[in-house]
Amino acid sequence: MNEHHDLAALIRADTPLLAIDTHDEPEVIAAFQRALTEVLRPLLVWSITTGLRRIDMEAPAKPMSSGEVLDAIAQTQQKSVFLLLDYAPFLRYVVTARQLRELAQRHGCAPHTIVLVGAGLELPKDLEAHAVRFTLKLPGEAELDRIVREEALNYSREHAGKRVQIHSSALKAVVRNLKGLAAADARRIARRIIATDGMITEDDLPAVAKAKFELLNKAGVLSFEYEPISFDDVAGARRLKRWIQQRRAVFMGEPTPVPLDPPKGILLLGVQGTGKSLAAKAVAGGFQVPLLRLDMASVYNKYHGETERNLRESLQNAELMAPCVLWIDEIEKGFAGSDSDGGVSRRVLGYFLTWMAERKAKIFLVATANAIDQLPPELLRKGRFDEIFFVDLPREEVRADLFRIHFQRRNLPLEGFDLAALAAASAGFSGAEIEQAIVSSLYAAHGEGAALDQRHLLEEIAHTRPLSVVMAEKIGALRAWAAERTVPVD
Ligand SMILES: Nc1ncnc2c1ncn2[C@@H]1O[C@H](COP(=O)(O)OP(=O)(O)OP(=O)(O)O)[C@@H](O)[C@H]1O
Ligand SMILES: [Mg+2]
Numbered sequence: 001m002n003e004h005h006d007l008a009a010l011i012r013a014d015t016p017l018l019a020i021d022t023h024d025e026p027e028v029i030a031a032f033q034r035a036l037t038e039v040l041r042p043l044l045v046w047s048i049t050t051g052l053r054r055i056d057m058e059a060p061a062k063p064m065s066s067g068e069v070l071d072a073i074a075q076t077q078q079k080s081v082f083l084l085l086d087y088a089p090f091l092r093y094v095v096t097a098r099q100l101r102e103l104a105q106r107h108g109c110a111p112h113t114i115v116l117v118g119a120g121l122e123l124p125k126d127l128e129a130h131a132v133r134f135t136l137k138l139p140g141e142a143e144l145d146r147i148v149r150e151e152a153l154n155y156s157r158e159h160a161g162k163r164v165q166i167h168s169s170a171l172k173a174v175v176r177n178l179k180g181l182a183a184a185d186a187r188r189i190a191r192r193i194i195a196t197d198g199m200i201t202e203d204d205l206p207a208v209a210k211a212k213f214e215l216l217n218k219a220g221v222l223s224f225e226y227e228p229i230s231f232d233d234v235a236g237a238r239r240l241k242r243w244i245q246q247r248r249a250v251f252m253g254e255p256t257p258v259p260l261d262p263p264k265g266i267l268l269l270g271v272q273g274t275g276k277s278l279a280a281k282a283v284a285g286g287f288q289v290p291l292l293r294l295d296m297a298s299v300y301n302k303y304h305g306e307t308e309r310n311l312r313e314s315l316q317n318a319e320l321m322a323p324c325v326l327w328i329d330e331i332e333k334g335f336a337g338s339d340s341d342g343g344v345s346r347r348v349l350g351y352f353l354t355w356m357a358e359r360k361a362k363i364f365l366v367a368t369a370n371a372i373d374q375l376p377p378e379l380l381r382k383g384r385f386d387e388i389f390f391v392d393l394p395r396e397e398v399r400a401d402l403f404r405i406h407f408q409r410r411n412l413p414l415e416g417f418d419l420a421a422l423a424a425a426s427a428g429f430s431g432a433e434i435e436q437a438i439v440s441s442l443y444a445a446h447g448e449g450a451a452l453d454q455r456h457l458l459e460e461i462a463h464t465r466p467l468s469v470v471m472a473e474k475i476g477a478l479r480a481w482a483a484e485r486t487v488p489v490d
Pocket of ligand 2: 278
């Protein structure tokens with residue numbers, strides 16, 4: 001960070017009033033301390049609870065009200081820098097606001113620099129006109145690395161010299177994950193992960209991602225998916241699994257012999273209940289990065305305010321979480337649009353397409369959809385997604401795998417079951433329908449007071465009319481469309 005040069009320049013120019021919107025007070029104070037090594041001036045900090053304190057001399061604080069501090073500034077002869085913490089509420093008093101404005105206009109006092117520091121800092125209009133807004137730069141990787149190491153040292157100091165075990169690759173990943181946060185927040189997270197076990201290891205990464213997400217996503221349009229899913233939980237999808245595996249290293253920015261463009265995103269299109277949502281989650285597991293879900297319904301939700309702003313802020317937050325997977329489930333619902341919405345969905349789509357084309361951050365987009373007629377054609381144009389995968393009903397072999405996965409998920413023993421026969425009997429079933437058949441059979445067995453056996457399952461399967469039968473025509477049309485334009489996922 002070299003913002004202290006900028007601050008030093010502002011102070012040297014005798015800027016009368018600065019406004020810094022942040023809750024990171026220690027960082028502001030530290031930045032001014034650094035700046036004042038270049039421009040020698042006294043640095044004084046005031047808050048309502050401690051009063052006014054000259055900190056470059058480590059002098060004791062003098063208790064002082066919000067009015068008295070302005071008098072004290074007016075009477076100070078030596079050009080100084082005054083940091084007023086959380087002062088904005090006092091500016092509601094006409095007299096106080098007026099007095100501060102006069103100080104800023106230098107009515108008969110020394111050319112001090114007064115700095116207002118606070119979170120969500122709002123100033124009365126006429127004061128705003130006199131103030132220079134200054135934004136603290138977010139710490140870069142070197143700075144974050146220093147912060148984490150400092151916290152490790154603090155931990156040792158507090159634990160009788162016990163050294164913190166730091167895995168260097170984990171430290172790198174932690175630092176990368178902390179990017180986008182203010183120093184104070186990064187420090188707090190670092191302290192927390194060290195405190196749990198006195199170590200910094202790969203195991204800390206999910207906690208860092210989660211803590212960071214909670215700090216960033218105040219609006220709640222993005223959600224963080226905690227439940228890790230691995231491709232082992234997904235039956236079929238061989239091509240997709242290979243595709244992701246081949247691109248992981250490039251996505252994570254590891255060097256390759258020939259330069260390769262990092263993967264940007266895929267669309268999973270297909271029949272209902274075939275595991276598209278599940279596969280989308282597994283992509284994050286495959287890349288080993290956090291998974292964020294963008295809920296288009298809440299982007300449009302009137303309680304969340306302006307739609308376009310919601311989308312813009314969500315995408316910005318996702319960028320701060322990079323590298324990550326951004327999952328948009330049922331994307332057709334977000335961009336289908338109707339003529340009745342005043343063009344909002346067109347504009348949102350336009351914004352989104354621009355973002356897709358221009359984004360620099362390592363965000364891998366996974367969108368799912370199960371209807372093509374509602375998908376805007378612009379979204380399907382070549383080059384938007386790296387690949388459009390079609391998720392069809394599972395083949396026989398994959399159905400056997402589905403039975404196995406869902407048996408295991410419920411801790412059911414596999415002995416005594418003929419998975420091949422179950423797979424053969426369930427032709428035309430989706431993964432969701434196979435799972436449902438297992439659940440219903442468990443109820444049937446329970447009703448008989450018996451253990452689940454092959455017969456329960458076969459009966460349940462025989463009684464089910466799968467969607468592939470009920471909606472044969474629709475699925476046929478989807479397949480025909482997909483045959484020419486997409487790659488089968490399995
Ligand atoms: N290939 C699969 N492997 C493992 N489980 C599956 C698979 N397909 C479906 N399932 C089971 O069915 C459930 C529903 O699947 P999922 O929600 O992922 O389907 P989907 O394709 O997203 O459906 P929709 O189009 O209705 O959103 C999953 O939670 C999972 O338990
Ligand atoms: Mg789904």
